[in-house]
Amino acid sequence: GESVGLHLPTLSVQEGDNSIINCAYSNSASDYFIWYKQESGKGPQFIIDIRSNMDKRQGQRVTVLLNKTVKHLSLQIAATQPGDSAVYFCAENIESGTGANNLFFGTGTRLTVIP
């Protein structure tokens, strides 16, 4: 499968600032991308997704941007809060050829919010 990479392994932001987490992907055929949040000792939690026919999608305090030209994905968190401290993973959806589309994950970015 294609690898999904993240530019920065760690990110520290002041509480109240905006956070931007970046992700590069290499499979131009990927048509679906997801951001997950993982807190210590827990399983990944779905944050937001985006399909390849969109450039931007907004949720509550989060926005995902997709740039297919350069194969780049970003997650923006507005007014970052201490509860946002976690590891964030991007994942790309790749057709397996066996009836399932499998998710391939990046290595993650650890976001630390400084009070």
Added chain:
Amino acid sequence: NAGVTQTPKFRVLKTGQSMTLLCAQDMNHEYMYWYRQDPGMGLRLIHYSVGEGTTAKGEVPDGYNVSRLKKQNFLLGLESAAPSQTSVYFCASNQYSNYGYTFGSGTRLTVV
């Protein structure tokens, strides 16, 4: 609604021992997955299932076997555990193949 439940949460095995990890979902999802998570390597797909009675290999299937005899359960087996299988194992499921997964809380396995 429990979602995806994994048992056990922790386990220590000796090299060569066998064990089965259980994943149960109560959302009537068709698709189920087993991932392992190692430090600095993200999550890697071990095996998956597209429906009851089916299984398929993922990225890192060697040393593992799976079974999906009932739609709600997906079992991951280690026949002869090795230290390289020390990891955190996550199960996930979804109803449609190109939608986000719901993950369990993980099983931390240590092989000594």
